[in-house]
Amino acid sequence: MSYSILDRASLPSYLGELPDVVNILGEGAELDIEEVGDGNLNYVYKVRRADDPERAIVLKQAVPYLRMVGEAWPLSRQRMTFEIRGLQLYNQLVPDFVPRIYHADEDMSVLAMQFLDSHIILRHGMIKGVVYPRIGQDVGTFLAETLFKTSALGMESIERRRLMDRFTLNDELCKLTEEFIFTFPLMEHESNYSNSATDEFARRHLRTDTEYKLRVLKLKELFITKTDALLHADLHTGSLMVNESETYVIDMEFAYFGPFGFDIGKIIANFLLSYTSHFHHSDDDSYQEWILTEAMKIWRVFEARFLALWAEQGDSAMLIDGLLADDELAEYKRRFLLDIFHDTIGFCGCSLARRTVGIAGVADIRDIPDAQRRSELEITNLELSKLLVLQHDKIDSIEDLEAMLRAFYDSRSTKLRSHISG
Amino acid sequence: MSYSILDRASLPSYLGELPDVVNILGEGAELDIEEVGDGNLNYVYKVRRADDPERAIVLKQAVPYLRMVGEAWPLSRQRMTFEIRGLQLYNQLVPDFVPRIYHADEDMSVLAMQFLDSHIILRHGMIKGVVYPRIGQDVGTFLAETLFKTSALGMESIERRRLMDRFTLNDELCKLTEEFIFTFPLMEHESNYSNSATDEFARRHLRTDTEYKLRVLKLKELFITKTDALLHADLHTGSLMVNESETYVIDMEFAYFGPFGFDIGKIIANFLLSYTSHFHHSDDDSYQEWILTEAMKIWRVFEARFLALWAEQGDSAMLIDGLLADDELAEYKRRFLLDIFHDTIGFCGCSLARRTVGIAGVADIRDIPDAQRRSELEITNLELSKLLVLQHDKIDSIEDLEAMLRAFYDSRSTKLRSHISG
Numbered sequence: 001m002s003y004s005i006l007d008r009a010s011l012p013s014y015l016g017e018l019p020d021v022v023n024i025l026g027e028g029a030e031l032d033i034e035e036v037g038d039g040n041l042n043y044v045y046k047v048r049r050a051d052d053p054e055r056a057i058v059l060k061q062a063v064p065y066l067r068m069v070g071e072a073w074p075l076s077r078q079r080m081t082f083e084i085r086g087l088q089l090y091n092q093l094v095p096d097f098v099p100r101i102y103h104a105d106e107d108m109s110v111l112a113m114q115f116l117d118s119h120i121i122l123r124h125g126m127i128k129g130v131v132y133p134r135i136g137q138d139v140g141t142f143l144a145e146t147l148f149k150t151s152a153l154g155m156e157s158i159e160r161r162r163l164m165d166r167f168t169l170n171d172e173l174c175k176l177t178e179e180f181i182f183t184f185p186l187m188e189h190e191s192n193y194s195n196s197a198t199d200e201f202a203r204r205h206l207r208t209d210t211e212y213k214l215r216v217l218k219l220k221e222l223f224i225t226k227t228d229a230l231l232h233a234d235l236h237t238g239s240l241m242v243n244e245s246e247t248y249v250i251d252m253e254f255a256y257f258g259p260f261g262f263d264i265g266k267i268i269a270n271f272l273l274s275y276t277s278h279f280h281h282s283d284d285d286s287y288q289e290w291i292l293t294e295a296m297k298i299w300r301v302f303e304a305r306f307l308a309l310w311a312e313q314g315d316s317a318m319l320i321d322g323l324l325a326d327d328e329l330a331e332y333k334r335r336f337l338l339d340i341f342h343d344t345i346g347f348c349g350c351s352l353a354r355r356t357v358g359i360a361g362v363a364d365i366r367d368i369p370d371a372q373r374r375s376e377l378e379i380t381n382l383e384l385s386k387l388l389v390l391q392h393d394k395i396d397s398i399e400d401l402e403a404m405l406r407a408f409y410d411s412r413s414t415k416l417r418s419h420i421s422g
Numbered sequence: 423m424s425y426s427i428l429d430r431a432s433l434p435s436y437l438g439e440l441p442d443v444v445n446i447l448g449e450g451a452e453l454d455i456e457e458v459g460d461g462n463l464n465y466v467y468k469v470r471r472a473d474d475p476e477r478a479i480v481l482k483q484a485v486p487y488l489r490m491v492g493e494a495w496p497l498s499r500q501r502m503t504f505e506i507r508g509l510q511l512y513n514q515l516v517p518d519f520v521p522r523i524y525h526a527d528e529d530m531s532v533l534a535m536q537f538l539d540s541h542i543i544l545r546h547g548m549i550k551g552v553v554y555p556r557i558g559q560d561v562g563t564f565l566a567e568t569l570f571k572t573s574a575l576g577m578e579s580i581e582r583r584r585l586m587d588r589f590t591l592n593d594e595l596c597k598l599t600e601e602f603i604f605t606f607p608l609m610e611h612e613s614n615y616s617n618s619a620t621d622e623f624a625r626r627h628l629r630t631d632t633e634y635k636l637r638v639l640k641l642k643e644l645f646i647t648k649t650d651a652l653l654h655a656d657l658h659t660g661s662l663m664v665n666e667s668e669t670y671v672i673d674m675e676f677a678y679f680g681p682f683g684f685d686i687g688k689i690i691a692n693f694l695l696s697y698t699s700h701f702h703h704s705d706d707d708s709y710q711e712w713i714l715t716e717a718m719k720i721w722r723v724f725e726a727r728f729l730a731l732w733a734e735q736g737d738s739a740m741l742i743d744g745l746l747a748d749d750e751l752a753e754y755k756r757r758f759l760l761d762i763f764h765d766t767i768g769f770c771g772c773s774l775a776r777r778t779v780g781i782a783g784v785a786d787i788r789d790i791p792d793a794q795r796r797s798e799l800e801i802t803n804l805e806l807s808k809l810l811v812l813q814h815d816k817i818d819s820i821e822d823l824e825a826m827l828r829a830f831y832d833s834r835s836t837k838l839r840s841h842i843s844g
Contacts, residue, residue, distance in 0.1 A: 151648045152643070153645060157593065157596065157597040157600055158593040158594060158597055161590060161591060161592075161593035161596065162593065163589040164589065164590055165587070165591050168583060168586055168587040169583060169584065169587050169592050170583075171579065171580040171583035171584065172580060174579065174583065175579040175580055175739075177581055178739060181741060183745065186745060187742070187744075187745055210747075210749070210750045210753065212752060213745070213746065214750065214753060214754055214757065217740070217741070217754060220740065220755075221574070221740060222580070224574045224683055224739060224740065225574060225649045225650050226647055226649075227647045227648075227649055228647050316641065317597075317600060317646060318643060318646065319638070319639070320605055320609070323605065323608060323630075323636065324608075325610050325636070327632070328632045328635060328636065331632065331636060332636050332639060335513070335636065335640070383513055
């Protein structure tokens with residue numbers, strides 16, 4: 001059908017035509033429709049049967065502009081095409097970590113999905129200090145499965161270029177990332193967030209630091225030109241829905257082929273942003289200790305699972321079985337994972353700065369009302385961004401990264417904790 | 423029209439329907455049709471008016487298999503689609519360096535082009551020791567113009583991804599390159615060329631050299647995953663047609679987005695293969711001196727022209743005007759070009775080995791009848807391949823590369839020259 005923007009009035013009849021949705025909601029039942037207001041890009045509706053709210057679906061529709069800004073920022077709704085393709089692929093690769101699809105319609109830019117009833121956005125849980133025992137394990141597994149299996153190590157050459165072809169044109173959202181992560185934070189830009197002490201730090205210590213800027217530009221080059229694997233490309237604690245026993249990844253409208261380290265670095269950065277915020281939200285470091293352990297576990301599990309998948313893999317675009325002797329293969333794997341690790345730390349550093357001075361901050365910190373207090377935490381994040389971006393290709397193991405992060409936070413802990421507001 | 427394989431019998435009526443071709447050949451004239459037998463992949467016909475051979479065109483048609491092997495090696499004729507798209511783009515970017523197009527037909531996999539009457543394949547001229555005064559200048563200029571203007575430095579982000587989308591599916595020829603350049607030379611493979619002393623050297627000094635193999639695999643990874651710019655992707659001395667005053671680039675069926683250094687390294691490698699061959703073809707080093715000077719000029723001109731284009735460029739996907747201060751920009755450019763240079767040397771090293779032990783050798787050396795003599799030259803090329811692949815990221819200037827090449831050849835010159843056969 002031709003495109004039209006759905007609303008509360010038109011949704012029931014639209015949904016009534018979709019067999020898999022009718023299977024869930026029943027035919028002709030009265031529906032409770034709730035628009036979820038926290039999407040940056042799209043409209044998201046929770047649709048429940050009025051007399052049986054357990055029977056529910058989620059419907060997501062893209063509109064031809066950036067929802068968080070409005071029609072003043074036009075953005076083609078083709079992004080939903082790539083979310084559909086990404087979610088369909090993830091349903092094959094990692095069905096335990098993504099919502100089931102009931103209906104996908106590229107023409108209407110609509111996706112109807114499993115309702116995650118008992119799950120909340122990970123970011124909201126982490127702000128409250130909730131422990132999720134599986135999170136590091138699940139995210140690391142998700143990353144290894146999706147990145148390895150869409151890489152030239154996990155696919156045959158022709159099959160892989162045909163898959164890439166389905167994502168090349170996700171050009172508008174790639175451009176958003178290029179600008180919002182790798183460009184605007186490096187300069188004075190009208191879209192940037194503003195908080196005077198934070199601005200002052202960015203001006204004096206980031207935007208005039210040549211080495212920092214050139215390294216961010218090198219990472220930007222990787223983002224633009226390196227097609228290691230299909231990325232989620234917007235994997236942060238707001239795109240994970242969790243409960244104690246399950247982890248779901250949502251919102252893959254940014255999906256495209258990019259560098260391995262981008263997804264891994266971005267999600268770890270969001271854990272570190274939460275860590276910093278808990279100098280404010282927590283009275284002691286016990287929750288921070290959990291965050292750091294899980295953040296490091298993301299990498300550790302990713303690496304172990306990536307190597308396990310590699311061990312099971314036959315010929316691929318990159319490597320023919322038997323080309324390397326056992327010791328050569330071990331060394332090749334070591335270098336391959338080290339390159340990913342270095343990129344991961346670099347992208348983590350970029351994400352920390354972007355979420356601090358760029359347009360899209362994290363609620364973990366932006367929702368703290370006291371601007372002065374916020375600024376202390378923001379400057380901490382910028383200092384950490386600087387450390388990681390400048391050192392990213394010199395940190396050679398997860399143990400070294402963990403030690404560096406502990407030393408960094410320890411040196412600031414007394415000052416940041418002593419300011420606890422009442 | 424639907425696809426059919428053209429031949430001498432069907433060509434005249436096919437050509438009679440094409441207005442731009444009729445403009446050249448006239449209507450209903452008797453035609454001399456010559457099939458050029460040296461294409462690896464396709465059929466190529468020279469079509470001249472019998473009573474006026476100056477009026478002529480070239481017609482190229484892809485068949486659904488690898489022509490040099492036959493129907494036993496199926497290869498989709500979609501490659502002609504990418505040659506057409508590549509040549510159309512080059513006609514916009516570098517019209518002085520490519521044949522004019524009279525007719526392009528993706529359905530028939532046919533391209534009718536300007537007949538290059540007074541030009542010969544550069545490789546044939548170089549085997550005979552002919553000097554082409556413009557070659558280094560022209561090839562360097564061609565490389566800078568095509569690579570810069572299709573890169574993220576020379577294009578806006580969205581426009582660039584849309585261009586990439588037109589080449590992503592050139593998957594079969596990418597796979598050929600991945601195998602023939604970056605895989606089979608590293609192993610015993612039935613497709614490889616065989617010459618006993620050369621085989622012995624490859625077995626003992628390349629295929630058991632872990633560092634060499636791992637570096638070739640890293641360069642293979644770049645080839646598969648790095649989309650710096652639209653490459654010709656098969657730029658060797660057999661894909662250049664030249665005379666004293668003009669240089670034409672032909673055969674862009676491999677066109678796709680890959681790493682900057684690939685085209686540059688491959689054409690320089692072919693100059694070095696010619697250099698080595700002239701220990702046999704020449705009595706002294708005067709022609710070799712010319713070859714080396716021009717090979718180095720390819721890089722020098724490329725670099726200067728690339729930087730000149732950059733200086734004229736406004737905002738691009740990679741860089742916003744004013745983001746970097748002047749000294750920062752100078753340092754960014756230095757690093758950017760150094761990365762390209764390192765990759766160039768690496769790909770040059772890979773190409774030397776591929777053209778020596780792989781299926782597609784160069785006539786410069788393969789046509790030398792004496793297997794023992796040939797082997798001396800082949801081993802020289804493999805030694806040079808090894809030197810360049812192992813050192814590629816440690817050679818930081820064209821002066822250092824030139825000095826290294828001179829030292830390498832000087833140390834072998836007496837031995838290789840003394841063997842001149844009568």
